[in-house]
Amino acid sequence: MKTKWMIVIILALITSGILYFSHGQRVRESIIFFPITDSVAFTTASTSLEFVENMDDDEYVIEWDVNSFTDKVIFLRQDLSLLFSDGKLIDTLSEWEDQSQKLAQFKKVNGEDSSHYEAISLHYGEIHLEDNQIRSTQQMTSDHLYVIDSEFTSAFSFKNAQTEEEHEWKDILDKVKAQHLEYSWNHLIDHYQINKNEYEAIPLTELARYNTEPLLGLSKSKTQEVIGSLWEGLYKNYFLGLKTKEGKVIEPIGSAMPLLLFAKDYSHVLVLIQAEDGTPFKLIQNIKS
Incomplete structure (x- = not known):
């Protein structure tokens, strides 16, 4: 017994x-930001959106691929990606591995009606050096796709408008997205009584261009520090759920694309987000001098 x-x-x-x-x-x-090191680099990193099939008259499928490869095996690798349709978050991807250098993710996403899809990804690595110091490596990638699904034509897609028809559809979808986002963002700015003249506004999906460009007059190293800290906050407070003051967690799916407001005096960044039910959120990241 x-x-x-x-x-x-x-x-x-x-x-x-x-x-x-x-x-x-x-x-x-x-995602935890540590100082960037040049000892590890991304040899490849990509985000891709492609139209793959028209299922029927009312639905189609796009494929969303996120890949990255570092030149060395490192302590921790993680990639995360956000997919927006006409300015609203519709899905997320995330994968991580210990002692790895390659990550590959893909997902088939069902869609209906004409839409402008945008995806932005962060490719991240945590590196443990021999002297017990911890460092980071990071890179952003993005892609977009216009899918046209009209009762007057078979579904088709394009990234950059070439024909007259594509230019017309691009203008229509761009206006639809702009109207939706401007309404949400202006509501948030008014709600938090923010003076727009004191900030430089950047939609989240446009952040990827600052992989190589300096951000608003900052040095390249300071730009990477600000971006790394920004993604750390976005991951904890947006990707994993929007947290209210009462402790409630709201699913980010359906929320408006975050608006990043960079203070012109380089003191801080505001992240404005409106949940699907209209609940406003403001995240603040201080920029250390």
Whole structure:
């Protein structure tokens, strides 16, 4: 009898250990900005949106691919991606691995009606050096796709308008997105009583161009520091859920594209987000001098 109970206790402890270990692994799924190092680089990184099939008269499928490869195996690799349709978040992707250098994700997304899809991804690596210092490497990629699904024509797609018909559809979809986002963003700016003249506004999907460009007069190294810290905050407070003051977590799907407001005095960044139900959110990131 004692032997039987000992076996049960041991099995319980082993199970608890596995659960704890598994939970511990999940906790490590996070973006934490450390100073950037040049000792590791991304050899490839990409985000791709492609029209793959027209299922029927009312629905089509696009494929969303996110890939990255570092030139060395490093302590932790993580990629995350956000997909917007006409300015609203419709889906997310995230993958991470220990002691890795390559990540590859793809997802087929069903769509209906004509839409402008935009995706932005952060490719991230945490590096542990021999002197016990921890460093980061990061890169952003993005892509977009116009899909036209009209009762007057078969579904088709384009990235850059070439024909007269494509230019007409681009103008229509751009105006639809702009009207929706301007309404949401102006509501947020008014709600928080923000003086727009004190900030430089950048929609989240346009942030990828600052992989190489300096951000608003900042140095290249300071730009990467600000972007890395910004993504750390976005991951914790947007990607994983919008947290209210009361502790409630609201699903980010359906929210308006975040608007980034960079203070012209380089003191801080505001991130304005409107949830699908209209709840306003403001995140603040201070920029250290």
